[in-house]
Each structure stands twice: as C-alpha cells, then as structure tokens.
Amino acid sequence: xxxxxxxxxxxxxxxxxxxxxxxxxxxxxxxxxxxxxxxxxxxxxxxxxxxxxxxxxxxxxxxxxxxxxxxxxxxxxxxxxxxxxxxxxxxxxxxxxxxxxxx
Numbered sequence: 001x002x003x004x005x006x007x008x009x010x011x012x013x014x015x016x017x018x019x020x021x022x023x024x025x026x027x028x029x030x031x032x033x034x035x036x037x038x039x040x041x042x043x044x045x046x047x048x049x050x051x052x053x054x055x056x057x058x059x060x061x062x063x064x065x066x067x068x069x070x071x072x073x074x075x076x077x078x079x080x081x082x083x084x085x086x087x088x089x090x091x092x093x094x095x096x097x098x099x100x101x102x103x
Contacts, residue, residue, distance in 0.1 A: 023088070028096025031089055039080075051079070059100035070094060 032055065033042070041054035062069045073090045076083055085093070 023091030023093070023095030025092070025095040025099050027089075028092035028094070029099075031085075031093060032096055035083065055097070055100055056102055059097045060102040062094060062097040063102060066094060069097065 032040075036042075036055070039052040040058065041052075041056075043055075058069065070090060072080075073083075073085055073093060
C-alpha cells in the first residue's frame with residue numbers, strides 16, 4: 001500500500017505542471033515589458049533596481065521551481081509591489097520566462 005501511494009504521489013508531482021493552462025509567451029513578454037522591466041533587468045546589458053533579481057535569474061528559478069514562481073506571482077510580498085494578475089497572465093509570464101536563456 002505504501003509503495004502504491006509513493007507511485008501515485010510521484011506521478012502527481014511529475015504531471016502537476018501539465019495541469020496548468022498553456023501560457024502565451026509573447027503576451028507574457030509584453031506584460032513583463034510593461035509591468036516588470038522598471039525593476040527587473042530584462043537582459044544582460046541592463047541592471048536591476050531596488051535589488052530586484054534580473055529576469056535571467058527568475059527564469060532559472062522558473063525552470064527549477066516553476067510552482068514557487070507561480071505561487072509568488074499569485075501572492076507577491078515586499079519588496080515586490082502588490083500586483084493583481086489573472087491566472088492567464090501568470091501562465092503567460094511563466095511561458096515567457098521559459099523562453100529566456102539561463103546559461
């Protein structure tokens with residue numbers, strides 16, 4: 001029974017991201033350009049303000065811990081300003097972050 005529970009749990013974890021709606025990376029890029037680029041550096045040539053991490057760092061975190069990034073966008077806390085994004089906008093930002101190289 002315990003082994004079956006572990007198998008089921010593993011499958012749920014492995015396929016959890018697939019349950020999210022597909023985001024539109026271009027819409028996410030546009031949203032980030034409008035709403036996030038004043039604090040987060042959008043490329044290696046620019047610098048972040050207020051200690052905000054550059055998008056390349058966030059993109060790396062997104063690839064390693066997508067659920068954490070999604071949770072943060074759903075309920076941001078200081079120093080990030082309180083923003084209200086729809087689920088679709090969050091999916092779009094997540095999709096865009098997935099396109100950013102993280103070398």
